[in-house]
Amino acid sequence: MMEWSLEELYANFDSPEYQQDLQALEEKIHAFRVWAEEALKGYERVRETMEEGIRRTIEITELHEKLGAFAYLTMNVEADNEQAPKFADRIRNIVASLSAPETRFKKWLAGVPNLEQVIEGSELLKEHEYVIKDAVRYAKRLLSEAEEDLISRLQTTGGYAWSRLHGNLTARLLVDITVDGEQKRLPLTVVRNMAFHEDARVRRTGYEAELKAYEKVDEAVASSLNSIKGEYLTICRKRGYSDPLEATLELMKLDKDVFDTLLEVMQESLPVFRRYLRAKARMLGHSNGLPWYDLFAPVGRSRRQFDLANARDYIVQNFAKFYPELANLAARAFDEKWIDATPREGKRGGAFCYGLHTIKQSRIMSNFDGSFNGVSTLAHELGHAFHNYCQRNESILNADSPMPLAETASTFNETLITEIALSEADRDEQLFILEKSLQGDTQVVVDIYSRFLFESEVFKRRKDGPLSVAELKEIMTEAQQQAYGEGLDPQFLHPYMWICKPHYYSPGLHFYNFPYAFGQLFSKALYAMYKEEGEKFIPKYTNLLASTGKHDIRELGSLVGIDLADKGFWRMSIAFVEEQVRQFESLAE
Ligand SMILES: [Zn+2]
Numbered sequence: 001m002m003e004w005s006l007e008e009l010y011a012n013f014d015s016p017e018y019q020q021d022l023q024a025l026e027e028k029i030h031a032f033r034v035w036a037e038e039a040l041k042g043y044e045r046v047r048e049t050m051e052e053g054i055r056r057t058i059e060i061t062e063l064h065e066k067l068g069a070f071a072y073l074t075m076n077v078e079a080d081n082e083q084a085p086k087f088a089d090r091i092r093n094i095v096a097s098l099s100a101p102e103t104r105f106k107k108w109l110a111g112v113p114n115l116e117q118v119i120e121g122s123e124l125l126k127e128h129e130y131v132i133k134d135a136v137r138y139a140k141r142l143l144s145e146a147e148e149d150l151i152s153r154l155q156t157t158g159g160y161a162w163s164r165l166h167g168n169l170t171a172r173l174l175v176d177i178t179v180d181g182e183q184k185r186l187p188l189t190v191v192r193n194m195a196f197h198e199d200a201r202v203r204r205t206g207y208e209a210e211l212k213a214y215e216k217v218d219e220a221v222a223s224s225l226n227s228i229k230g231e232y233l234t235i236c237r238k239r240g241y242s243d244p245l246e247a248t249l250e251l252m253k254l255d256k257d258v259f260d261t262l263l264e265v266m267q268e269s270l271p272v273f274r275r276y277l278r279a280k281a282r283m284l285g286h287s288n289g290l291p292w293y294d295l296f297a298p299v300g301r302s303r304r305q306f307d308l309a310n311a312r313d314y315i316v317q318n319f320a321k322f323y324p325e326l327a328n329l330a331a332r333a334f335d336e337k338w339i340d341a342t343p344r345e346g347k348r349g350g351a352f353c354y355g356l357h358t359i360k361q362s363r364i365m366s367n368f369d370g371s372f373n374g375v376s377t378l379a380h381e382l383g384h385a386f387h388n389y390c391q392r393n394e395s396i397l398n399a400d401s402p403m404p405l406a407e408t409a410s411t412f413n414e415t416l417i418t419e420i421a422l423s424e425a426d427r428d429e430q431l432f433i434l435e436k437s438l439q440g441d442t443q444v445v446v447d448i449y450s451r452f453l454f455e456s457e458v459f460k461r462r463k464d465g466p467l468s469v470a471e472l473k474e475i476m477t478e479a480q481q482q483a484y485g486e487g488l489d490p491q492f493l494h495p496y497m498w499i500c501k502p503h504y505y506s507p508g509l510h511f512y513n514f515p516y517a518f519g520q521l522f523s524k525a526l527y528a529m530y531k532e533e534g535e536k537f538i539p540k541y542t543n544l545l546a547s548t549g550k551h552d553i554r555e556l557g558s559l560v561g562i563d564l565a566d567k568g569f570w571r572m573s574i575a576f577v578e579e580q581v582r583q584f585e586s587l588a589e
Contacts, residue, residue: 002308003077004363005337009070009356013083018070022087025063026094029101032056036101040108050112050132051124053105054397060098061396062358067091069356069363076365079346103142110139130550131397137250141239151235159231159507162224166505169217169224177209188213192500195296200284207293207492214496218469221499226466228507229458244459248511253402254518255554257565262518265570266449270485272574273446276438276581277487279588289484291492296439300431302372308341311368311375315382318420319413322530323538326413329389330382333364338385341368341378351377353384353410357399360392372421373436379417383410390545400549404518405556409545411523427587434584441577444520450476450483451513454498459510472498521573528572529562 010018035056039049071088074081109132112118119125119132142148174185179202191213194206214221232244241247249259281290284297306314312334320327333339338361340347351366362385368374387409391399401408422433457475461467467475473495480493498504503512530537540560547556557564 002334002339002341002368003337004073004340004365006070006073006363008359008361009066009073013070013087018067021063021067022090022094025060025067025091028056028060028063029094029098032060033097033101036104040104043111043113046112047118047122047125050109050118051122053109054124054128054132057102057105058396064091064095065356065396066358069354073354073363073365076352077340077347079348103139103145103148106135106139107142110136127395128397134253141241141250143238147238155231155507159228162227163505163507166221166224167502169220170499170502173213173217175209175213177205179205188500195293196298198298200294200297203293203297204291207291207494211494211496214499218496218499222467222469222472225458225472225498225504226462228505229462229510230466231507232510233459233463244510245456248509251509252404252515253552254404255552255565258554258557259514261565261567261570262514262521263452265521265567265574266445266517268567268571269445269574269577270449270483272578272581273438273442274485274487276442276584277484279581279585280435281487281489283588286489288491289486289489291489292494293492295442298432299435300433301428302432303429304372305370306372306375307370308368311378314375315379315417318417319379319382321420322416325542326382326386329386333362333382333385336361338362339364339366339378341366343367343369351381353381353388355384355388355391355399357388357391357396360389362388372433376414376417376421379413380410383408383413386413387545387548390542391549394546394549398549402548402553404515404553405522405548407516407519408523408526408548411520412527412541415524415527431584431587434580434587438577438580438584441520444516446483446487448513448517450479451497451501451503452511453479453482455504455511455513521570524576525569525573528576532572 010021012018035052039052068088068091071084071091075084075088078084109115115132115136119129125132143151170188173188175188175191177184177186177191179186188210191206191210194202197203197206236244236247239247241250246256249256277290280297280299281287281294283299284290284294286294312331316327316331316334319330340363347367348365349367351364354363354365356362364378364381364385366374366377366381368378387401388399390409418433418437422430425433454476457479458467458472461471461475476497477493477495480488480497481490506512526537526541530541544556544560547559551559554564557569562569
């Protein structure tokens with residue numbers, strides 16, 4: 001059994017420590033509100049006021065993290081714990097009253113005269129310069145208090161209601177399907193999982209039944225999509241953005257030049273991925289590219305089995321080849337009960353890593369099944385833990401990361417472990433590992449590119465009015481053809497991908513696609529850099545990870561000597577993928 005320990009946070013919900021901290025959180029937020037109403041009326045004693053605001057924010061954030069983590073982590077492994085969801089809910093309610101004083105503070109910051117000079121005069125403010133300037137940038141987009149209030153109230157019956165409708169319709173959708181000659185109605189997730197089945201007939205039946213099932217909900221889901229995108233267009237216009245992409249790039253802390261470079265490199269890389277898709281198609285007996293239903297078909301075989309002790313040693317030994325400090329951190333995570341890896345009743349599925357900045361640790365949840373994939377998942381999550389570790393001496397307000405960089409260290413670790421496993425594997429296992437890696441990359445680059453094209457076109461046409469189901473299907477298949485090209489059989493595309501991907505339905509987060517591609521290609525390019533530079537690369541890497549909460553993305557790049565608007569950097573990543581495609585092709589013959 002490998003279960004984590006949460007004692008480092010609290011003994012339990014009834015402990016005096018938990019109760020005291022909960023009360024302290026409530027009091028500190030209340031005091032912050034009272035303070036904000038009084039102290040932020042004008043601009044006397046600016047430096048002291050600013051410091052006071054930062055100090056209060058730090059205290060509240062730390063308490064919130066600790067209390068919230070204990071409830072969240074408990075909930076994930078103890079489904080029958082009745083206290084955890086109650087306390088999680090209570091914390092959410094307490095923290096909800098933080099948004100008013102926070103917004104007031106940000107607006108006040110935006111009005112500070114001679115901001116640079118004020119920051120220069122204080123160590124605390126210099127340390128938090130990025131956070132302050134980011135708050136100012138955010139505040140400049142805010143409308144009047146009355147308008148902001150109206151928007152957020154209307155969104156609960158607008159965008160967020162449409163989003164819930166989409167969630168409910170797809171979660172409840174039953175698919176009519178014939179399995180082993182028997183007529184059945186199965187949940188959508190079960191049918192979509194048939195894409196990974198060994199048997200080609202099952203994969204195809206699942207795909208056909210899935211597409212048919214969407215006809216039951218497509219009109220309602222199209223209304224949901226039209227409303228969410230329409231609402232966002234209105235909000236963007238009010239906030240002074242030229243289009244939703246500009247707003248998203250600002251939120252992601254991503255420079256337009258860097259974004260354009262990324263997009264160009266993604267386009268350049270498409271032929272490489274198509275070679276992989278065609279090679280996989282030939283292996284599976286298709287002459288005209290891969291049909292959609294075989295995108296996830298298993299190829300090769302992995303026989304390796306691990307128990308948790310082996311997995312620990314395998315990870316620690318191989319991390320040590322890269323950087324001893326990464327290996328030490330992984331060993332600590334295993335030995336000091338940071339990891340909950342044993343699947344059991346009442347524990348949720350999936351895997352994640354949770355940073356506990358206040359105690360300079362992390363917690364990792366996974367459902368380890370003894371396969372190489374299970375080892376690779378642990379390596380991935382340990383990458384997040386390493387990222388947190390690199391930020392351990394930063395202020396909690398600086399221990400953050402823009403979304404496109406959040407998967408840097410995790411993808412890096414996965415690449416590292418995959419490379420090593422490949423070098424030790426026989427042919428069948430090599431095929432299996434390469435296929436898993438390329439399948440993932442294809443999703444993150446090629447499919448993501450199609451999603452980006454789709455969303456761009458939807459926003460463009462939505463300006464003139466709602467789009468019909470037929471239009472949405474046509475835009476989707478066109479985007480898929482542009483992205484996958486001859487890699488896919490044009491007879492078997494997926495015109496309803498906009499229904500099954502929840503990313504299009506988040507009212508507050510749009511173009512929730514390219515950050516994935518950015519992260520993947522960025523991390524692989526870093527890995528290629530490491531292979532070129534060896535040890536010299538490591539201090540740059542750890543410095544980069546330590547600083548992700550203190551700079552915009554382009555600045556972070558230059559901090560470690562990378563110009564992210566230069567295609568040369570990104571091409572290293574594509575070259576890396578191309579080498580794997582070459583290996584895959586020769587194994588597939
Ligand atoms: Zn991750």
